[in-house]
Amino acid sequence: MSSAVASPRDNRAPGFWGSTNGKKAVMAVTGCILFLFIIGHLLGNLQIFESAARLNAYGRLLHNLGELLWIIRGVLLLCVVLHIWATFQLWSRNREARPVGYKVKKSVASSYADRTMYWSGPIVLAFVIFHLLEFTAGTIHPESRFIPGDVYHNVVAGFSVWWVSAWYIFSLILLGMHLRHGLWSMFQSLGLNHPRHTPVLKQAALWIAILITAGYISIPVSVLAGWVR
C-alpha cells in the first residue's frame, strides 16, 4: 500500500516572524498601539462639540508638534505596515491550509465580528486612506472646498455630503466590529487567558467598541442633523 515519499516542502524551521504565533503577537502589539491612537484621536475630535475655535486650536497644536508629529506618524505607519503585512501572510497561509472546501459548513461558537476580521480590517484600511486624503491632505474633498488649517470648516463641509458621512459611518461600524474581537484577542495572542478574567475582558471589549463607534459616529450624525454647523 505504501511507498514513503518525502515531502518536497522545504524543511527550514520558522523563526519568530516566520511562525504564525510570532506574527499574531506582532499583530497584537501593533493593534494595541493603533487602538491607543484611536482613543486619542476620538478625544481630540470630540472637541468639535465645544467650539470651532477649540477644534482649530487643537489642530494647530498637533501641527506645531514639529518633529514629534513625524515621530508619532512614523510609529503609526510602522504599526499599520506590520499589521497589514502579517494580515496578508496569514491570510494566504490560511487559504492554502484548506485546499478543498466543505459542501456544508456551519459555525457553532464564533460571532459574526469574530469571523470577519479579514474583511473589516481591509475595509478600515481603505477608509483610513480616503480619510487621510480628505481631512489631512485635502486632495479629495468632494462637493466642498478644503481650507488648510480650518479643521472645523473642513469637517462640517465634508460631512454635509451625505455619502461621505454614510461611508464614514459604515467604516466605523466595521472598526467597532474589528475592535470587538481584537481587543480581547490581542491578550490571547500574547498568552493571557484566564477563566475568570477573560469573560470580563470580552464584555469590556464589546462596550469599548460600542463607545468608540458611537463617539466617532456622533460627529457626522450631528453635522447631517444640523446640530453642528
Next chain:
Amino acid sequence: MKLTLTIWRQKGPDSKGKFVSYPMDNVNPEMSMLECLDVLNESLAERGEEPVAFEHDCREGICGSCGFMISGVAHGPQPATTVCQLTMRHFKDGEELVLEPWRSRAFPFVKDLVVDRRAFDRIIESGGYISVSTGNAPDGNAIPVGKEESDRAMDAAACIGCGACVAACPNGSAALFTGAKIAHLGILPQGQPERDRRAVRMVAQMHEEGFGSCTNIGECTGVCPKEIPLEVIARMNRDYLGGAWRERKNVVTTIAPVSDWDFAKK
C-alpha cells in the same frame, strides 16, 4: 427512523470523488453514528458495492480514531461527543445528513471519510514528552503537585487527537491540539525542564505541517469532544513567546511531512 446519508465517496487521493446519497429506512434511534454506517456497509456489501471507509477503534469516545463532518459540524451536532458516541436519536426523522472527511492540507486524503492525521503524531514527537530516568519507579508524591494544577493538566491531557479542531477551524489551524499538548506537560513540575524547547519545537513542527494560523474565534473548542478550552492556546502562545526569546540556539529540527497513501497509483 428514516434518514438519508449523503456521503463523500472517493477511492484514493488521486481519484475523483463525489457525494452519493444513501436512503436508509430502518435506523434504530439508539444506534451510534458509526453503527449506522456499519448497517449501511452491510447492505452495500450485500449489493456487491464498496463499503464506506471510516476510521474507528474504541467506540467509546477515548481513542480519537473516529471523526468526520456531519452536515457542516465536526463530530455532529451534539456538543462534547465523538461520532462513535453520537446516537441517532439526536437527528430528526427524515433528515438528510451530509458526511464529509476532515478537510486540511496537513491531513492528506486517504479514502472516503478517512484522512491521514500523522501530522499530529509528528507534532507530539517533536516535543510532547518529558525526560525521566528509567529504573525503579519513583516514590508516589515525591514531587508535590497542587490539586488545581493537576486538574488543569488533566483537562488538557484529555485531548484525544481526533482532529476535529483543525476540521472546524476556518483557517485549518491546529492551535487547540498543539496548545493542549503543550499545556498539559507545561503546567506540571515534571514538564518544566523542557518547557521552552517544547513550545518552540512543537510550534515549529505545527508550522512545518502547513496548518493555518489561529484567529481566536473558538470554533475548535465548540466542536472539541473533550471541550479543551481556548486557554490552552494562550498557554502555547505564552510558552512560545518566552521560549523563542530565551532559547540560545536558534536552530530547530523539524520532521519532513510524509504522505504515502497512493491507492490510485497501485
